[in-house]
Amino acid sequence: MKANWILALVGAAIVTGVVVAVGVLGAYGYYLGPVSRNATDWGSFGAVMSGAFTLLSSFATIGTLLFLYLQQLKGEERQNSQDAENLEKQQKHDVVVEKQLAALTFEQYLNHRKVFIERLNEQSVFFRGDIGFADPDRVYTAMFAKNSPSHCEYKVEIGKPGNVRAYDLTDCLAIYTTISELLENYRDMEKHLTLVQKIVHLQGCLGMTYLGAHKEGDIFFMGLNAGLNIYDISKTLQRIEKVINSILFFTGNEKVASIQHKGQSLLIRDGLYKTLTEYHRAKGGFELRHKIEALPFLFELYEISQFHFIVTERILEETYMTLVGIFSRHDEIENLKNFDYADRLTDIILYEIRGAKEQYEDDPDKMNILNRADYCLWAAMKHLGVVR
Template sequence: MSFDKKEGRLQTAWVWIGFVVFITGVILFTTYGMSLGPISGEHTAWGSFGSLLAGFFTIAATGATIATLLFLAKQNKDMQKVNQAQLDSMTFERYINHRKLFIEQLKDLEIAHKNAFNFCDPNLLYKTIFPENGPHKCEFSVESKFDANGDYENLISEIYFRFEELVERFNVSQFNKGDGDLLARCLINFHDRVLMVEPVGAKRNGDIEFNSVPYFINIFSIEEFVRAAVKISNHILRFTNNNEVDGSRIFANSKFVRYAMMDDYFRPVDNQRIEIVTSIFGIKALESIHRHAFRMRDSENEFLLPVTFRTLDNIFSSAELVNGLADDEVLNEVVEDCIEEVGDYLQQMKVDSTNFSMVNKISDKLIALRNR
């Protein structure tokens, strides 16, 4: 029922109360006047008339009381509506400010990481974290929820799940063929499902692409993504009143992790949809030389080509150094450092030596790079 209809019914009730009181008075006084006769000077008659007046005014007072109660009830309902409107307005304002603060802090995270990535859709991320929030409801805390099987049921619980998944993948004692690819898939899931970010700027050699879509993940600097992932995750967890994750549990700068991913993506398996950017001339040849230099050891497990291995290992230790190979002077310097050692060692080797064939192939690759 609308407010106008309720207002009309209340006014009608007041009219009827007044009408009933008036009619009652008319009936009482008319009846009394008709039966009274001449005005009497006796106290008894006037006492009877006083009783009549008292009865009438009691009825009138009752009617007035009822009317007053109806009026107060109306005022109370009106006040409730005003209070509800104020609460709705406060809830709406709180929701707007809460969402605005969240999005502003996401922007601060982008700036803190030198705008290397953007959040694809901050509003979608907010709605995913706070699915119940809206103009009429605004909650500040979100609990992590897992079902009976231990599967996550919201983004908060998924953060914890994905984080533990990364801890497990990074901290294995030994990487086998394909483990680098499995780790990359875990990173991609974290990238897409939790962070909802996209890289900004030109592609870098070593950047991961999945189905030709670039990601803010570089196999030569995996720690960059992991640091950002932990920082963003902890921001979300703090914002929702949850415990933070401990990023130190992930050994993202492990060289063995880097070796595993290099091994998988420089020699990809069939039908592999994850690829890495390798646009710099000679990078694949240098990776091959690095891999073989790492494996060639003497009887005391020392590197046969220590200068070559350490030079290339240093280059492949970060995305910045790898992409520096795009500068011909840098590439030439690396090639010369390696070719000098390889040439000297090759002259000392016998043709029937165990590693002669491999060292000779390394020499050919380096000479080809120098003569490019």
């Protein structure tokens, strides 16, 4: 509407200028008569023409300015229209790009989670099905707390121990460090119980579930198999260490210091055994299970055999070495179910105890120890079915 008004004004200015100029010339010719031959008349006529054309020029200038203004308005309208069109196209393009990025992020998230779960399942295969991961999604969510279908990060920063969330990577590493420290304690029974609890807790944080067959010496915590065996503590530590290192690698972090060698110590095994079987606070919540009923008596005999009557000599050296070999390997423990194997074993121990009794028959204190060893042996023989 504004453009139409401007065009009308331009036309009016031009028409007005032309009408005025023609009107002046017409009036001049009408009132002054035919063409004069007088120079003065032509001078006057020139002055009139100058004024008329000056007026016409003024109106033409006004019309030109109005026309240029109109062109500017039309140019601005075209530019605004083009800008609006470009903006709409850009917005549509941005929406498409945003959807593509969202789809790409979602695909990255799915692939990242899939590979993580596959790596966990590889650990299960590596340990021949002894462990499983019942809820790997929970483990992934705990380790990659910031990840979602709309956001995916590949590296996890390890925070300070005091600033952790349950089950996250920092929490797992803090528990792992605590376990490493507790493995260096051989006598404090309360810390032994804490050690078992921490091992169970860390396996839970890592999503590990023990699926292996029950073995002699399995430790149960609150009625559930803790995945920890008194005769092979290092095996559990190896599983934990390998799983946590796999997760650390996947999150872009360095491996942890190895602790499985600490589980091979006879001191930690013997200390933990004593805690689980004798400490009053272990009753009810902790249980050391044996199907071979002779094992508790053989283990007590193993402890007795370590007594020294002479600084450089154990009371029952051969018995000690024999039982160390048995308690170091599960297949040796399983061999106790074999009559011939059990018979040979008890013969070795029986003859050594008899010889020691003959040697120390005049020493009441030493005889008390040997009599206790003799009692444990006969109790074990009874359960093994090799009583003579």
